[in-house]
Amino acid sequence: MLYASTRGGAKPQPFTDILLEGLAPDGGLFLPQEFPRLGAAGLAAMRGMSYAQLAFAILSKFADDVPPGDLKRLVDATYTKEIFGSEDITPLKKLEQGLYLLGLANGPSLAFKDIALQLLGNLFEYALEKHARRLNVVGATSGDTGSSAEYALRGKKNVQVFMLSPYGRMSAFQAAQMYSLQDANIFNIAVRGVFDDCQDIVKAISGDFAFKARHRIGAVNSINWARVAAQVVYYFTGYFAVTKSNGDPVSFAVPSGNFGNIYAGHVARSMGLPVRKLIVATNENDVLDEFFRTGRYRVRGAAEVKATSSPSMDISKSSNFERYAYDLVGRDPKILKALWTLLEREGAFDLAGTEYFRGVAGTGFVSGSSTHADRLTTIRRVWKDYGVMIDPHTADGIKVGLEHREQGVPLVCMETAQPAKFAETIREALGRDPARPAGFEDLEKLPQRVEVMGADAATIKRHIERHAA
Numbered sequence: 001m002l003y004a005s006t007r008g009g010a011k012p013q014p015f016t017d018i019l020l021e022g023l024a025p026d027g028g029l030f031l032p033q034e035f036p037r038l039g040a041a042g043l044a045a046m047r048g049m050s051y052a053q054l055a056f057a058i059l060s061k062f063a064d065d066v067p068p069g070d071l072k073r074l075v076d077a078t079y080t081k082e083i084f085g086s087e088d089i090t091p092l093k094k095l096e097q098g099l100y101l102l103g104l105a106n107g108p109s110l111a112f113k114d115i116a117l118q119l120l121g122n123l124f125e126y127a128l129e130k131h132a133r134r135l136n137v138v139g140a141t142s143g144d145t146g147s148s149a150e151y152a153l154r155g156k157k158n159v160q161v162f163m164l165s166p167y168g169r170m171s172a173f174q175a176a177q178m179y180s181l182q183d184a185n186i187f188n189i190a191v192r193g194v195f196d197d198c199q200d201i202v203k204a205i206s207g208d209f210a211f212k213a214r215h216r217i218g219a220v221n222s223i224n225w226a227r228v229a230a231q232v233v234y235y236f237t238g239y240f241a242v243t244k245s246n247g248d249p250v251s252f253a254v255p256s257g258n259f260g261n262i263y264a265g266h267v268a269r270s271m272g273l274p275v276r277k278l279i280v281a282t283n284e285n286d287v288l289d290e291f292f293r294t295g296r297y298r299v300r301g302a303a304e305v306k307a308t309s310s311p312s313m314d315i316s317k318s319s320n321f322e323r324y325a326y327d328l329v330g331r332d333p334k335i336l337k338a339l340w341t342l343l344e345r346e347g348a349f350d351l352a353g354t355e356y357f358r359g360v361a362g363t364g365f366v367s368g369s370s371t372h373a374d375r376l377t378t379i380r381r382v383w384k385d386y387g388v389m390i391d392p393h394t395a396d397g398i399k400v401g402l403e404h405r406e407q408g409v410p411l412v413c414m415e416t417a418q419p420a421k422f423a424e425t426i427r428e429a430l431g432r433d434p435a436r437p438a439g440f441e442d443l444e445k446l447p448q449r450v451e452v453m454g455a456d457a458a459t460i461k462r463h464i465e466r467h468a469a
């Protein structure tokens with residue numbers, strides 16, 4: 001299988017060559033030239049597999065240049081009860097007849113990003129060792145992504161992690177999750193500034209091509225293809241868990257920001273999984289909902305992005321959306337490139353009234369948005385009716401999912417974080433604290449390892465230079 005850029009300007013490459021890359025050299029995103037298709041026999045063989053078996057069956061189609069024995073070893077080392085808390089990896093909870101919660105947030109950082117990043121950490125270590133390379137991952141985080149990436153790469157050989165976070169602006173729990181890591185290859189940098197300052201510094205570093213090449217700077221952001229591929233797996237486990245036969249339709253409701261999670265659902269559907277609806281839920285930052293309702297895709301300016309109580313969905317643009325748009329325009333890189341040129345120039349493009357936008361219906365996508373008040377109501381309702389405590393992101397997904405629920409079609413809502421990470425909103429909704437999962441009871445009391453630095457790219461570059469792998 002070869003991977004081509006959505007913008008058509010990069011030589012098609014095998015999986016291992018795109019694994020450590022972010023953007024394609026032409027600014028586009030890598031995608032397989034075609035999606036593998038599973039026939040009835042393929043699906044039948046998958047029902048009944050364990051999570052790790054299923055992950056191997058699916059990932060070996062995408063990573064077909066990794067020797068199968070090696071891939072199997074990496075997958076088996078990733079999807080374990082020790083790391084994800086249960087044999088199921090993504091346990092299913094029935095809320096009522098036809099309504100389910102798929103638990104994606106039982107990994108080390110208590111957010112769904114662990115499912116892909118834990119595998120990515122193992123794949124990175126494997127690939128770096130094999131090609132005798134080293135890598136310095138530099139990233140900015142306002143919470144979830146940073147801790148997932150650090151838990152995935154801690155203690156790995158040939159890779160150092162430099163994670164910038166806004167000093168004093170994360171919850172005590174989120175800060176402690178990252179800063180309490182004592183591994184020698186993890187460098188927490190608390191920047192005196194806001195998240196945008198952190199992101200600007202990372203942009204300045206990756207825009208300095210000489211520095212980037214000299215220090216082999218890389219990223220683990222949500223456009224990485226391997227992350228998407230790893231997320232395809234739990235659409236299959238969720239599907240098999242709620243159906244008896246492989247023709248039954250199932251809909252999924254997904255709290256969305258950068259469109260990585262739900263895009264993996266689109267890949268699963270394209271492979272032949274009988275997915276009926278893919279329900280995109282946004283918060284007040286409704287870039288995606290606007291597109292699916294109207295056909296207009298308009299990115300937001302930094303000042304327009306609202307800080308909400310589902311902060312991991314506070315986005316100005318949706319980075320994986322380009323992959324979906326590529327499919328909508330019939331995988332024609334020229335048309336895709338024209339749209340993204342328009343987007344860069346005008347900040348928006350509009351597909352309303354075009355055959356491309358009419359094509360959305362055939363992909364099963366529908367959408368809706370959710371506000372702070374909706375989150376509180378949904379958290380209360382799910383607690384009262386089912387005795388289940390959910391986090392604010394999951395609440396956005398359930399709220400919008402229920403608006404699109406259909407009689408006779410099971411609705412699987414993705415649980416993307418544990419409520420323990422968002423105690424403040426839980427207190428506001430329920431008047432009580434969320435329970436802490438085992439092992440996290442005294443998190444904030446652990447010794448912390450972090451350097452506080454000014455919002456200055458030059459100082460931070462010197463710091464990276466001194467500690468680079």
Ligand SMILES: *Cc1c(COP(=O)(O)O)cnc(C)c1O
Nearest residue numbers: 256257258259260261312416417
């Ligand atoms: C990252 C994240 C999301 C959004 O996922 P995307 O793949 O960016 O759409 C939703 N909920 C939580 C808790 C997250 O951490």
